[in-house]
Amino acid sequence: MSNPTKSLEYPKGHKDHEGILRYTEVVMARGQGWRHRLESNAMSNILNYLGIHWLVYDEVLRAHRPLGLKRNTPRPTTNRIAPLVNTTTSRLVAFKPPITVRPGGLDADDVTAANVGEDIGRVIERETNIDRYKSLIARWLLLTGNVWLISNYDVGPDSGADFIPFEQCTACNAVSSPLQITQNNNTCPNCGNNAFVPAIDPTKGIPIGEWAPRGRHYTEIENVFTSKWK
Numbered sequence: 001m002s003n004p005t006k007s008l009e010y011p012k013g014h015k016d017h018e019g020i021l022r023y024t025e026v027v028m029a030r031g032q033g034w035r036h037r038l039e040s041n042a043m044s045n046i047l048n049y050l051g052i053h054w055l056v057y058d059e060v061l062r063a064h065r066p067l068g069l070k071r072n073t074p075r076p077t078t079n080r081i082a083p084l085v086n087t088t089t090s091r092l093v094a095f096k097p098p099i100t101v102r103p104g105g106l107d108a109d110d111v112t113a114a115n116v117g118e119d120i121g122r123v124i125e126r127e128t129n130i131d132r133y134k135s136l137i138a139r140w141l142l143l144t145g146n147v148w149l150i151s152n153y154d155v156g157p158d159s160g161a162d163f164i165p166f167e168q169c170t171a172c173n174a175v176s177s178p179l180q181i182t183q184n185n186n187t188c189p190n191c192g193n194n195a196f197v198p199a200i201d202p203t204k205g206i207p208i209g210e211w212a213p214r215g216r217h218y219t220e221i222e223n224v225f226t227s228k229w230k
Contacts, residue, residue: 007026008023008026008027008030009022010023011023035224036062038145038224039224039225040057040062040064042143042144042223042224043064045143045144046143047064048079048081049079049082049139049143050082051077051079051082053075053077053079054066054069054075054077055067085139085142088138089135089138089139089142092134092141093134093135093138099121100118101114101117101118101121102114123217127216127217127218128151128217128218128219130219136221137149137221140221140223144223144224145224146223146224147221147222147223148221148222148223149219149220149221149222150219150221150222151217151219152217152220153215153216153217153218154215154216154217154218155213156213157213159213159214159215160213160214160216161211161213161214162212162214163207163209163210163211164209164210164211164212165178165198165207165208165209166178166198166207166208166209166210167197167198167199168196168197168198168199168200169188169190169195169196170193170196170197171188171191171193172188172190172191172193174188174189174191175208176189176190177209177210
């Protein structure tokens, strides 16, 4: 961790990677005290929501501990926070912001791209199961004040794979992948011909091609406790 007393110098542009790292380290070092207070307050809210009351935060131990009350001291535990959080969570989950993709003009390509964009949005929502996590996301936001959704794309073996068939040139019989043909202006990379047939292995009688990872979208939910500082 960088020294918090070090001067804070702004990076010299978006390409100044070293400057960005130095700036980030100084900001993180200076924010350690604020982060500690943020985490302790967030934990207090969570404990109250769970019905764990009559606690106090010990600055020395840096942890919550029970109040030093006498055994005969009444400890009412009416939870007024949980109903409020649950009600607000339901309202947040019910709200669906209108996210639409519209064409930038009347050109056919623009309209097609907009339609594809709408389909992609629905695919991402389905693959990430975002509806299942909405209530969890809302509670993190209400109890801690912050929640982050990290979008990623998984191309591992668990995401499945699709077979990509290759094409065979009708003029020179060269076998090429769809990507190679596209990069060569939809012509044969070997002879320049633009007529193709599906490539078949003559010895096995099966299509020639390769398996490519299908991939899937997924979302990670991060909160004030899981977002790590260096």
